[in-house]
Amino acid sequence: MASPAPDAAIQSPTGAPSGATVAARPLAIEVRNLVCHYDGREVLKKVDCAVASGEVMVVMGGSGSGKTTLLRCMLGLKRPSAGSVRLLGEDVYVCSGATLQDLRKKMGVAFQGGALLSSLTLAENLMLPLEEHTRLDRSTMRTMARMKLEAVDLGGYEDLKPAELSGGMVKRAALARAIVLDPPLLFFDEHSAGLDPVVAAEIDELIIRLRDALGMTIVVVTHELASAFRIADRITVLDRGEILQSDRPQAIRESAITRVQDLIQRRPGRNRSDTDAYLGRLRGND
Ligand SMILES: Nc1ncnc2c1ncn2[C@@H]1O[C@H](COP(=O)(O)OP(=O)(O)OP(=O)(O)O)[C@@H](O)[C@H]1O
Numbered sequence: 022m023a024s025p026a027p028d029a030a031i032q033s034p035t036g037a038p039s040g041a042t043v044a045a046r047p048l049a050i051e052v053r054n055l056v057c058h059y060d061g062r063e064v065l066k067k068v069d070c071a072v073a074s075g076e077v078m079v080v081m082g083g084s085g086s087g088k089t090t091l092l093r094c095m096l097g098l099k100r101p102s103a104g105s106v107r108l109l110g111e112d113v114y115v116c117s118g119a120t121l122q123d124l125r126k127k128m129g130v131a132f133q134g135g136a137l138l139s140s141l142t143l144a145e146n147l148m149l150p151l152e153e154h155t156r157l158d159r160s161t162m163r164t165m166a167r168m169k170l171e172a173v174d175l176g177g178y179e180d181l182k183p184a185e186l187s188g189g190m191v192k193r194a195a196l197a198r199a200i201v202l203d204p205p206l207l208f209f210d211e212h213s214a215g216l217d218p219v220v221a222a223e224i225d226e227l228i229i230r231l232r233d234a235l236g237m238t239i240v241v242v243t244h245e246l247a248s249a250f251r252i253a254d255r256i257t258v259l260d261r262g263e264i265l266q267s268d269r270p271q272a273i274r275e276s277a278i279t280r281v282q283d284l285i286q287r288r289p290g291r292n293r294s295d296t297d298a299y300l301g302r303l304r305g306n307d
């Protein structure tokens with residue numbers, strides 16, 4: 022396994038798509054030596070990565086490589102067996118309950134699949150985080166929900182239920198809910214999976230706008246290569262729970278690591294030999 026790029030590369034990035042000159046940005050997210058198990062099975066193996074403030078990090082990797090698990094660990098939802106996660110300088114699994122609650126206000130999350138409540142309208146869905154974390158009156162909450170829906174081009178749809186929306190609209194609504202509290206940290210799981218390329222590109226645009234206009238630090242998990250290279254300041258490539266490489270998009274494109282190239286060129290790679298072995302066994306040749 023190749024070592025992740027040193028932190029110096031994070032703090033003095035070159036070629037960030039925003040064109041922003043980032044002299045020495047603080048790290049907004051730091052994951053160190055993270056090990057995570059499900060039912061005794063190790064699904065993250067000493068994962069190390071970091072995101073500088075105001076950057077977009079894309080986590081790429083095949084299905085089952087551990088992307089969502091890494092995100093859940095970052096969010097404080099899945100306690101790792103070892104290692105640490107720091108968000109905005111706070112150690113998520115060591116800090117007090119009050120600090121964690123305060124951190125939660127600073128994180129916007131859009132899960133794989135949207136996770137909007139089907140019985141509520143879009144406006145009501147967006148008002149949920151406001152009800153949980155603020156004491157605003159309902160009419161102010163409703164106004165804020167409407168403004169955020171407008172920001173993702175869903176103005177006028179506030180009284181519709183999720184089932185009445187297209188896939189792309191659900192993704193945008195989930196993004197609107199994630200940003201309703203203007204959080205400094207935004208996490209997005211599979212933001213463009215299953216969408217047509219135009220809608221996917223529109224959501225990418227939105228993510229870039231959130232980074233550039235609001236300075237959000239954003240972690241996006243995706244399989245979609247085009248999206249990843251469009252929005253990322255840094256790409257972290259996961260394979261079977263291990264980080265193969267975490268670096269600038271250009272360095273990932275030019276990676277000398279065969280498994281990284283397999284992934285970005287969509288070559289079957291080692292899965293091909295697994296498949297061949299399986300077919301061989303079926304034929305009784307193995
Ligand atoms: N709640 C769970 N209980 C047990 N095992 C789990 C659980 N969630 C994930 N896993 C296992 O952990 C591994 C990583 O899963 P994870 O969901 O993180 O992958 P992923 O990279 O997000 O995949 P995908 O691209 O399909 O969403 C898989 O082997 C999966 O079976």
Ligand SMILES: [Mg+2]
Nearest residue numbers: 088089090133
């Ligand atoms: Mg996943």
